[in-house]
Amino acid sequence: MSTPPNTQTEQLMDAMLARLQADFSDQLMIERFPENPQQYRLNHARGAVLLAYGKSTFGHTQSTDAIVQARHLVLRLTLIFRQLNGQDGVVSYLDRLRATLTGWRPPHTDQACHPIGEQFIGHTNGLWQYAQDYATRATQLQTITDENGPLLKSTDFQEHP
Numbered sequence: 001m002s003t004p005p006n007t008q009t010e011q012l013m014d015a016m017l018a019r020l021q022a023d024f025s026d027q028l029m030i031e032r033f034p035e036n037p038q039q040y041r042l043n044h045a046r047g048a049v050l051l052a053y054g055k056s057t058f059g060h061t062q063s064t065d066a067i068v069q070a071r072h073l074v075l076r077l078t079l080i081f082r083q084l085n086g087q088d089g090v091v092s093y094l095d096r097l098r099a100t101l102t103g104w105r106p107p108h109t110d111q112a113c114h115p116i117g118e119q120f121i122g123h124t125n126g127l128w129q130y131a132q133d134y135a136t137r138a139t140q141l142q143t144i145t146d147e148n149g150p151l152l153k154s155t156d157f158q159e160h161p
Contacts, residue, residue: 005156008108008138009053009056009073011107011108012073012075012106012107012108012109012136012138013032013051013053013075015106015107016051016075016101016106016113016134017030017031017032017051019100019101019104019106020049020051020077020097020100020101023100024049024096024097024100027046028044028046028047028048028049028093029042029043029044029047029048029049030048030049030051031048031049031050031051032050032051032052033050033051033052033076033078034050040080042080042082042127045082046081046082046083046088047079047080047081047082047083047088047090047093048079048080048081049077049078049079049093049097050077050078050079050080051075051076051077052075052076052077052078053073053075053076054073054074054075054076054133055073055074056071056072056073056074057071057072058070058071058072058140059071059072066141066142067140067141067142068139068140068141068142069139069140070137070138070139070140071137071138071139071140072135072136072137073109073135073136073137073138074116074133074134074135075113075133075134075135075136076131076132076133076134077097077131077132077133077134078121078129078130078131079093079094079097079128079129079130079131079132080127080128080129081093081127081128081129081130082126082127082128083128084123084128089128090128090130094118094130094132097132098115098118098132101113101115101134102114102115105136106136108138109136109137109138110137110138110139111136111137112136113134113135113136114134114135114136115132115133115134115135116133116134116135117131117132117133118130118131118132118133119131
């Protein structure tokens with residue numbers, strides 16, 4: 001039995017993670033948000049960027065015979081740093097991350113990423129924590145099963161040249 005392909009959300013997160021790792025892996029730890037955040041330990045000398053799926057909201061259906069909706073996605077970066085200011089501080093990296101992701105168009109989306117919010121989370125045990133939220137838009141399609149016609153059993157979110 002073959003492994004099913006990653007979902008649209010998983011593919012989007014994989015692409016954003018790869019983008020961040022390409023630009024920052026020599027400077028920071030870049031990884032998915034941990035399954036158990038209470039046990040997370042920052043092992044990097046400077047800081048870490050943790051990627052998580054935030055939420056989706058959906059537009060009105062655009063068709064009468066099948067569901068086709070705009071899907072507005074939010075992905076959250078949590079920054080955990082040892083320093084607040086200066087070249088190695090979290091404030092500097094908020095700007096650098098924003099410059100990297102603003103205007104970047106992930107695969108399987110019809111809108112480039114844009115920042116929608118940043119906020120200070122807190123300072124605990126010498127670590128500064130901030131969050132950045134980025135939005136993009138994709139399309140949500142109904143999987144159609146019609147006994148009188150061809151079946152759409154799954155959607156393929158691979159880009160074709």
